[in-house]
Amino acid sequence: MRTVVTGGGGFLGSHLCEALLRRGDEVWCLDDFSTGDPRNVEHLRRTPGFRLLRADVSRTCDLPVRVDAVAHLASPASPPDYHGMPLRTLHAGSLGTENALRLALRDGARFVLASTSEVYGDPAVHPQREDYWGNVNPVGPRSVYDEAKRYAEALSAAYRRTHGADVGIVRIFNTYGPRMRPADGRVVSTFVCRALAGEPLTLYGDGSQTRSFCYVDDLVRGLVAMLDSGSPGPVNLGNPAEYTVADLARLVLALSRSPSPVVHGPLPVDDPCRRRPVITRAHDELGWAPRVTLEEGLRRTLAWFAPAPRAQAAAAVPRAPVET
Numbered sequence: 496m497r498t499v500v501t502g503g504g505g506f507l508g509s510h511l512c513e514a515l516l517r518r519g520d521e522v523w524c525l526d527d528f529s530t531g532d533p534r535n536v537e538h539l540r541r542t543p544g545f546r547l548l549r550a551d552v553s554r555t556c557d558l559p560v561r562v563d564a565v566a567h568l569a570s571p572a573s574p575p576d577y578h579g580m581p582l583r584t585l586h587a588g589s590l591g592t593e594n595a596l597r598l599a600l601r602d603g604a605r606f607v608l609a610s611t612s613e614v615y616g617d618p619a620v621h622p623q624r625e626d627y628w629g630n631v632n633p634v635g636p637r638s639v640y641d642e643a644k645r646y647a648e649a650l651s652a653a654y655r656r657t658h659g660a661d662v663g664i665v666r667i668f669n670t671y672g673p674r675m676r677p678a679d680g681r682v683v684s685t686f687v688c689r690a691l692a693g694e695p696l697t698l699y700g701d702g703s704q705t706r707s708f709c710y711v712d713d714l715v716r717g718l719v720a721m722l723d724s725g726s727p728g729p730v731n732l733g734n735p736a737e738y739t740v741a742d743l744a745r746l747v748l749a750l751s752r753s754p755s756p757v758v759h760g761p762l763p764v765d766d767p768c769r770r771r772p773v774i775t776r777a778h779d780e781l782g783w784a785p786r787v788t789l790e791e792g793l794r795r796t797l798a799w800f801a802p803a804p805r806a807q808a809a810a811a812v813p814r815a816p817v818e819t
């Protein structure tokens with residue numbers, strides 16, 4: 496198998512590249528490192544079968560070799576990233592997805608789109624099944640990400656209907672683990688880094704909003720199962736155990752034995768109140784279910800961040816990237 500991973504230099508993509516190499520795939524990692532980090536794949540550079548190409552998939556995704564599968568993960572994904580790069584985010588979802596689809600169609604390859612639970616917006620239905628169409632503000636600040644992914648789903652489905660492309664869509668719910676960037680503005684990495692540094696943990700509003708947190712190894716197993724299946728999806732991939740953000744803060748503080756105080760800040764615009772996937776379809780079509788508990792996953796994540804907590808926590812105050 497020759498598998499292309501767009502966004503393979505990012506958090507999820509680098510773990511996916513590793514998993515695919517472990518089972519013997521040849522992996523072509525395409526990344527422009529706009530939000531990823533070359534260090535995520537540095538250890539793979541000498542692995543036989545691994546190729547790294549620096550490329551903006553919104554411009555081109557053409558490869559000089561025949562490919563068997565394309566996993567399309569390239570997109571800014573965390574709120575500070577997509578707020579800071581609104582147009583690039585829209586382009587990754589639209590132009591980038593179409594370029595990746597064309598590559599897959601050219602070679603009759605399997606194509607998997609990494610979509611997101613954000614397509615459900617601030618959901619009026621709870622928990623979220625794949626047949627729920629969502630509640631998204633099309634002009635709010637988050638829309639550059641949510642609507643880009645909704646468009647990417649529509650485009651992928653149209654390629655399947657129009658050209659018979661072998662397309663599968665996964666909707667990923669909050670995933671965490673080693674290689675998250677400390678400053679990526681996502682709740683788990685922020686809480687972990689600040690707890691390790693003894694800095695305050697900020698709850699937006701009263702912290703009663705819920706999220707479902709999936710450990711990265713579980714998520715990657717689901718992505719590989721989707722690549723290997725013929726399922727068109729969409730399929731939710733996430734851990735249905737639901738926690739309030741306040742619960743998460745308490746657990747991080749307990750596991751890290753941190754003296755950090757908890758403080759409160761204003762709720763961001765369009766922040767979803769509740770999130771929990773129904774994963775019956777993933778179970779039935781992919782034989783998939785998460786295995787790692789939040790407590791165990793947080794232990795592993797804390798262990799990964801622990802060696803340089805202060806430097807990382809100092810960086811954990813998100814800085815908005817600049818659109819280019």
Ligand SMILES: NC(=O)c1ccc[n+]([C@@H]2O[C@H](COP(=O)([O-])OP(=O)(O)OC[C@H]3O[C@@H](n4cnc5c(N)ncnc54)[C@H](O)[C@@H]3O)[C@@H](O)[C@H]2O)c1
Nearest residue numbers: 502504505506507527528529530531551552569570667670
């Ligand atoms: N991590 C999560 O919880 C989560 C949840 C839902 C969906 N997703 C989706 O999974 C994918 C990976 O997310 P992640 O958490 O690993 O984020 P990430 O920012 O770590 O990884 C994204 C990667 O894509 C690259 N990239 C961005 N635009 C590109 C472009 N135009 N051309 C080439 N490369 C480009 C970045 O440099 C980065 O390496 C994204 O599509 C994201 O929307 C992630």
